[in-house]
Amino acid sequence: MNKKLQWLLVCITAICLLVPGTSFSAEKKLKVAFALLWTIDDQGWTTGHYRGIEYLREKMGDQIEVAYTEKVRAADAERVFRGYAEKGFDLIFGTTFEHMDALMRVAKDYPNIRFEHCSGYKTSPNMGNYFTRMYQGEYLAGYMAGLMGFKNVGTVATQPIPEPIRGINAFTIGLIKGLDEAGVQYDSDKLNTVVWLKSWRDPIKETTLAETLAARKHDLIRQMADTPDTSKAACAAGVPAIGYGTDAALAGADCTLVSSLFNWGPYYVETVKAVMDGTWELRQYWKGFEQQGIQLSPFGSKVPQDVQTKVIAEMEKLSQGEDHIFAGPLYDQDGKVLYAQGSSASDSDLLSMRVLIKGVKGNIPQ
Template identity: 70%
Template sequence: MNRKRTFAVSLVLMIACAGLILTGGASNADAASPKLKVAFALLWTIDDQGWTTAHYHGIEYLKEKLGDKIEVSYTEKVLAADAERVFRNYAQQGYDIIFGTTFEHMDPLLNVAKDYPDIVFEHCSGFKTAPNMGNYFARMYQGEYLAGYMAGLMGFHNVGTVATNPIPEPIRGINAFTIGLLKGLKEAGHDAKGDKVNTIVWLKAWRDPINETTLAETLVARKHDLIRQMADTPDSSVAACAAGVPAIGYGEDAARYGADCALVSSIWNWGPIYVDKVQQVMEGTWKTGEYWGGFDRNNIVLSDFHASVPEAVREKVLAEKKKLEAGEDDIFAGPLYDQQGKLMVPEGQKASDKDLLTMRWLVKGVSGSIPQ
């Protein structure tokens, strides 16, 4: 058989297979026309048990609340390289509001927003806005703070954290958790002064089930008494359970995904944001801006506690949660010191939202560093 032909056959084969991959993510659209059209671009599949599942729960909530007035579509696995095409496609089809749900969607969304001034764009977890593009995020660190507080009250003083990527969002979460942990330990009568109570190890990925497992097992072998999951998949919590060490879930309720030892999980709750934004567009009251809600606006929720969490601890944690629900967020109130003991937030002051969004230092009590 001649070489060129075999080469061509092989090429066709490869292209066919590549096509299969690209269409691996599903698109879903409801029919009907006069309704408001809402579109979502999702990072991964709706059943990733983490980030995208949380957004999907938000979409389901939106449909439940406004289902008869809107038409909702979503596309899965919209990676950075493909994002602009997906957004442009939705814009051309006349969608009224388009959501980009991961950090990497920011610039592609902005590019398309410039070309379609009459369409509303909303971006999750970024920092750029336009007259017709707003951004939104949830104060996950509040849930992480409560989880840390609970762990401290229960006397855990050697936590091992499976951290993800060394950028401000996880760093903020690590700090909030550690601040809560130290507060809890103090109230429980443990003298944790000067101790490193929370050891962090970076995965350098948002999800990587095999390495999450390896990392959690390494931390268990290093005799850490509690494993804290930060990755999108529950595998580090599951691995901790299998090794007989309690875990703390993140993003979704880890206990629902096989980590039956998870003491508590802090969970994204995007639904209320989506209903608000869509309603504003419907009523013509939508304005661009930056939205960052926490427990006060029900954008973060806490899972049920594990049976082993004592009643007294639950009461204290829930009392602290009440404060956050009332808008009293003093988590990053001074004095706060970094790992070297340098004063970062003086007494009487509080880290501003801008400080939080650009946070690149770890609080005292954390063992580990931020890789460059």
């Protein structure tokens, strides 16, 4: 008799375990989770992702269930991802580089769940990655600055790795194009002076650095860090600024000419839809203006109308997918040819970029 009871218990347990796993009724909402690097109000990277989440909620809130966790650092990431996987989430996003390895490990253990990783390079059959071509926005900001005749820019750069390096180069390419079109004379050895924070955010150092650049008589200060403090300090020192990530003008830096913005929302909606329709497939997504992965903020009042028109025309081209930013001829700081006329940097070149181009002053710290 005891044995029968045992069997019965085993069967009941098995059924209990199986039922919620297999039943995929039509009313069931897709569960989407995000792990975020910092707090949703960090004014930079995570705020950008959070705007994307809000956009996703606004578009599909009735069909999905969204959850997120803030301040997920590398050491803690695997626990967070595993937790979401165990709770039955169908699609899990790791939104920063340091989530990559944890996400890989969890993705292997849960082959039926889809994973997406932002800004990394590893993939597995159920884990894709995504990023936006922020350098396009930086190129446009540089183009605008060039058209306005700024030729001694100071850049407060973050970490000396390919992404910011790419952005610095794209900005400088735009700057040179703008100056050439405006017919301004310039010294091509020091168009854009780069100083490194060696950190993604550090308000006090950003301020000190911006003040140093202002005192060194740079005519425009470019923010690359997550917090808008570079732009704010530039404004306080009476030098115009260019914002990054989120709109610095909205954060109180009213001298900001323009900011290039992350816009993750459309990508999140597209990916969630793909998972719902069952059309999700592994891909390495890297898009810019053509998919509205990035945007430009409204221009500041000091930007002349004709300059705005030209920049918007250039943005239209990028929206059509015509990205010739890194087309040759391009020279490195010593004047050596990097890409000859007719050739251009491939995506893999861009993703591993470790050289500064002619026009940039400063070096890449080791």
